[in-house]
Amino acid sequence: MKKQAITIEDVARAASVSRQTVSRVINRMPSVSAKARERVESAIAQLGYSPNLAARRMGGARSFLIMAINDRARTIENWAAGRGNDWVDQMLYGGMMACEARGYHMLFELVDTDQEEAVRQVRRVLSSLQPDGIILTQPHSQNAALVEMLKEQGKPYARIDLPSDNIDGVSIHMNEESAAESATRYLIGLGHERIGFLAGSAEYAGSHFRKDGYLEAMDSAGLEPLLDSADFSFDRAADMARLWLGRQARPTAIIAENDEMAFAVLHVADELGIEVPKHLSVISFEDTPGVRFSVPPLTAIRQPTAAMIARACEILMDAAEGEESNDETVLPFQLIKRETTGPAPR
């Protein structure tokens, strides 16, 4: 059978429906009865008809692909170590569900960290698969050249990142400041007064907001802050924890900006015979699956990863259908209370 000979009219005839109805089924529009849809799909399969993606595009139709890109090296490192990849799992979860609900598909791609190579790679996928929109996660959300290229090509994109002064476009993120403030206030509510904050890295924009949230909560309670950076590293966090916990007036609670630094605090506390949460409360940001298995399981701020990606898909599907969206979407975080937080020791 010569597949190229089959037209939409052939399908319409075989299914005993109008050309319009075939088009509606192909473009996954609502208002087609289940029966008609079934007949059209059977006819498409039987005749071997291939709705021509490119033709649909040229007629203003869509490819029904939303592409989400993630940092290649970091993603592969986690997969290769068999550690899983919570961020990727939640991206797929939120993205695939949102796309499926409107008849789109999510294409997940790993893109090189190198900024120029990233532009080349994305350009190649744009030209071969013609996705309707692109979701940029860190560090690609901070690649100005990549965003410039997408703007030139008129390709809708959404950044899963804080708004930036020199990179425009839709920004979707959680409220970092409010998350840090809420973790700090929770500890203050438990009677803690000496609360340490193990910051990540000044290079990471979110760290500034989290620091502000912590300082705001401490200040409004009239408490003295205790803050230093451990650069998201286990070893540096362990050194800092040893220093802080070795003091006479040691902190009774520590907030760490990622799980790895929080694990380091638990480790040092164990080493020094300081019981968690009896003598020390610990809260982490991040909440990777491992935190449930730590001893004790960590209280943590959970990012709304799935919800952020789902929202990005919505915005891009809207854009593909000609609708505009707000430039910034802030999604709520969760403070998940597990077993590393308790009343301040007296």
Added chain:
Amino acid sequence: MKKQAITIEDVARAASVSRQTVSRVINRMPSVSAKARERVESAIAQLGYSPNLAARRMGGARSFLIMAINDRARTIENWAAGRGNDWVDQMLYGGMMACEARGYHMLFELVDTDQEEAVRQVRRVLSSLQPDGIILTQPHSQNAALVEMLKEQGKPYARIDLPSDNIDGVSIHMNEESAAESATRYLIGLGHERIGFLAGSAEYAGSHFRKDGYLEAMDSAGLEPLLDSADFSFDRAADMARLWLGRQARPTAIIAENDEMAFAVLHVADELGIEVPKHLSVISFEDTPGVRFSVPPLTAIRQPTAAMIARACEILMDAAEGEESNDETVLPFQLIKRETTGPAPR
């Protein structure tokens, strides 16, 4: 700019290369210099040229998409619970790396467990995105109607499953029998004589082979087997473990066919004051990320998930390029020795 007016000749002219070179870049063939490739890609981007997927297909070219499908309900359940999804992570890892190496892209899709709905869903994706091949994982690898439909459409597919009597096609799997035999022999080598085998379910083809492997190893060492099914369930495995470990001549080692049943054994041992591995050794099949966090970390058989999906991609890319493959590929498993196995107690 009217995108439909741009032809491959326009790109060739703008890039000062031959039409052949443009075609090679678009089809990701080797033997194009980095410079020429860069010029062609710039020209494509500048002119807004869209290589016409459908046209490439009709000319015998490929869509460069390999689609891997997974069970929808089970996948979503794990993501929604924030437990991660080791199987999916490893599918993506193996599949994306293999596709990337040859200029293909992997499309990961969730397909309904219901057999008829699965056929409808896959038919829709085939017609809209025209993947070059399909990877079927369980339970879809056992959906005869789905395989029939793929065969009718002449679409290459690979089953990540054991060969089946009534479903043909490429089968990629690990050697289940040899894995069970090797776990059993490892315990025999450690001096164990009473080794229990907590089987999964008779409905799962792999279980038969694993049982055979266990029986073979026990028999050739002249040992009495101790085998029962706990249906992959934590509770049923716990009941069985209580029964076995309550006996006077209790087993000194237990092999469980999945992690959940192995966790149940650890749980019951703790309850009965039986120390692992001093008084009882435990080996699991599966090796999800959680096993590293169990107390103690589990010795386990690890499936070659990433390698199986990578191999399936290879086979399908070969098929897209006109090459045939063997019908069956058996990939090696790993026995990962952690802290739940030790010498038999005297």
